[in-house]
Each structure stands twice: as structure tokens, then as C-alpha cells.
Amino acid sequence: MDHNPIRALVHARALLARDAQTRAILRDVRRPEEILTDRDLVHLLDLSRPVAVLLVAVLHFIPDEHDAYAAVRTLVDAMAPGSFLVVSHVEQCPELEAAVRHYKQANAPAVPRSVDEIARFFDDLDLISPGLVNVQRWRPDDQKPCLDGDVPCYGGIGVKR
Ligand SMILES: C[S@@+](CC[C@H](N)C(=O)[O-])C[C@H]1O[C@@H](n2cnc3c(N)ncnc32)[C@H](O)[C@@H]1O
Structure with missing residues (x-):
């Protein structure tokens, strides 16, 4: 893509x-x-053992009509217990409306989602600490944010039971 x-x-x-x-x-x-x-x-991959699937800044290019949730569910279903799903996703907010309009003309239109909608990608998974958070707040004790203030992007890591 x-x-x-x-x-x-x-x-x-x-x-x-x-x-x-x-x-x-x-x-x-x-x-x-x-x-x-x-x-x-x-x-290369032995899916009977835990793996990590990273969908970093990807799912906001999958519109609902292409059913991003079902795609993630298929990948999660194939993962062994103990596997990780990593998702970061642009959040829907008025500041991004111009960018979304611009992306509509691209070959991969952008679809920001609400935090609740982003959380649905982790259905049936256990979110590890600190949960689904603004990416600027991901483990803020461990690393200095690269920008001042929040950015309209949420991220989390879920573990399959
Ligand atoms: C913002 S970039 C993020 C790239 C990388 N994950 C990172 O964090 O640096 C978005 C990526 O999503 C990919 N992408 C968009 N739609 C896709 C699709 N339907 N299937 C696979 N990849 C897709 C694009 O090719 C692009 O590499």
C-alpha cells in the first residue's frame, strides 16, 4: 500500500x-x-508460539467498509496465547479534519477513530500498563516525549490470554 x-x-x-x-x-x-x-x-513463523503483531500507525488507513476490526480479529485468532498486539492509531479530533479531507484524495484515505473505537481493537485482550493512552504518555518515566503536549494518536499493547 x-x-x-x-x-x-x-x-x-x-x-x-x-x-x-x-x-x-x-x-x-x-x-x-x-x-x-x-x-x-x-x-519463518511458528504461530503455535507467542508472537507480536505490530500495527503501528496502519489501522487508521483501513476504512470501516474494509472492516479493520475483522482483519485484526483474524490476526489475533491466529496468535498463540501470550502473544502481543501493538496498535497505535490517530484519534478523531477537529484539528485533523483538514488532513482527513486531504487524505480522501490519496490511495489510502485516513480514518481517525475515537478512543473507544480504537479500544475495540483490543477486545478480548488484556491491555498491559499503562493501557490505551496518548502515545506521548506511553511510559513517560522511561522516555522523554518527542513533542511537547499530546498528539492526536493513541497506542496500546494487548496480550492474548
Ligand atoms: C504512517 S505509516 C507507518 C509505518 C510504520 N508502521 C511506522 O510506524 O513507521 C503507514 C503504513 O501503513 C501502510 N498501510 C496502509 N494501508 C495498508 C494496508 N491496507 N495494508 C498494509 N499496510 C498498509 C502503509 O504502506 C505505510 O507503510
């Missing part, structure tokens, strides 16, 4: 050429079954 996905993939594969433990694949999160059955991934 990158502006030039093939170029992005070729670049990623060149970077990873010497890394036997990592693969770059070209798949669409709207079709999670294709991710889970991808030959490269199946060879």
Missing part, C-alpha cells in the same frame, strides 16, 4: 538480505488470511 509498494519491497529485501530471521512481504492487512498463509511467513 505504499505509494510505490514494489520499490518499497525491493528496498526492504535488499536491507534484509543478510538476515535469515526477517522477511519483508507485500501483503494487505485488509486480507489477513493472505498474510497468515504467505509462504515466506509460514516458513
Whole structure:
């Protein structure tokens, strides 16, 4: 889904050429079954053991008509207990309306969601501390926020029971 996905993939594969433990694949999160059955991934990943799925700043590009919740559910269902789901997602707010209008013309329209809607991605998972929070407040004792004040983006990590 990158502006030039093939170029992005070729670049990623060149970077990873010497890394036997990592693969770059070209798949669409709207079709999670294709991710889970991808030959490269199946060879590398043992889904009977805990894994981490990172959907960092991705789901706000999946409109409701493409059912982002069902896509995440399919990935979570495939994960073993003890696995992690990491999500960060732009929050719906008036300040972003102009940006959303702009993105409507892009090949991946942006769909900010409310915090409650973002929380639904973690249904049936246990959120680890500090929960679903503004990303600027993620473990503020551990690291200095990169910006002053909050940004309209929430993030959390859920663990599968
Ligand atoms: C804001 S970037 C975040 C990239 C990276 N996760 C990070 O945090 O630096 C959004 C990414 O979502 C990807 N994306 C958008 N729609 C997608 C889709 N339907 N399936 C897979 N990836 C998608 C884009 O290709 C882009 O790489």
C-alpha cells in the first residue's frame, strides 16, 4: 500500500538480505488470511508460539467498509496465547479534519477513530500498563516525549490470554 509498494519491497529485501530471521512481504492487512498463509511467513513463523503483531500507525488507513476490526480479529485468532498486539492509531479530533479531507484524495484515505473505537481493537485482550493512552504518555518515566503536549494518536499493547 505504499505509494510505490514494489520499490518499497525491493528496498526492504535488499536491507534484509543478510538476515535469515526477517522477511519483508507485500501483503494487505485488509486480507489477513493472505498474510497468515504467505509462504515466506509460514516458513519463518511458528504461530503455535507467542508472537507480536505490530500495527503501528496502519489501522487508521483501513476504512470501516474494509472492516479493520475483522482483519485484526483474524490476526489475533491466529496468535498463540501470550502473544502481543501493538496498535497505535490517530484519534478523531477537529484539528485533523483538514488532513482527513486531504487524505480522501490519496490511495489510502485516513480514518481517525475515537478512543473507544480504537479500544475495540483490543477486545478480548488484556491491555498491559499503562493501557490505551496518548502515545506521548506511553511510559513517560522511561522516555522523554518527542513533542511537547499530546498528539492526536493513541497506542496500546494487548496480550492474548
Ligand atoms: C504512517 S505509516 C507507518 C509505518 C510504520 N508502521 C511506522 O510506524 O513507521 C503507514 C503504513 O501503513 C501502510 N498501510 C496502509 N494501508 C495498508 C494496508 N491496507 N495494508 C498494509 N499496510 C498498509 C502503509 O504502506 C505505510 O507503510
